[in-house]
Amino acid sequence: MLRTLVRDKANLVAESGDWLRRMQKSLDQMNVRVHRAVADINGATGMAILRAIAEGERDPRKLARLRDPRCQKTEEQIAEQLSGHWREDHLFSLQQALQMYDAIRERIPGEPSPCPIAAAELAPESVVTSLAGFASGAGSVVGLLAGFAGGSRPQPPGGRTAMPAAFR
16 A cells, blocks of 8 residues: 555656646746746746736736745846736646646645554554654655655665565
8 A cells, every 4th residue: 555655646746747847838838938037836936926827917027026035036037037928728728737736736645644553554563563663764654755756765764674575
């Protein structure tokens, strides 16, 4: 079951990335360069701008005011990149992609559950004991999996050999 959870989460993260690329394509086709205005399109500023565009805002200055205070670029620099031609078909594609992205992101597990409880439902007692010691640094099975979405495989304390055989 743990392997299935990891695989499902990885699939959902990959799928949300696909929808993010579709939003980027819609914006590029309208010559709206959000990716040049902000460093991370799915960060706080990028998503605020995308949502405002999907809701009907077209003024680059108003869109630039949505910038997060931690954003490195100024409102003027952001506004320069946010003028474009607003075609209805591309706006529709953007709205649809944003809805799909949001739906997928809601399905990605977020809150970890306590490791011994989750493990008790998944494995026999001998594996639970070794898993509890293994995940003590992560705090939970789901917490351990949270790092997996970033593309790197989580490593147990003490190296790969500490992982229980049932989960290899």
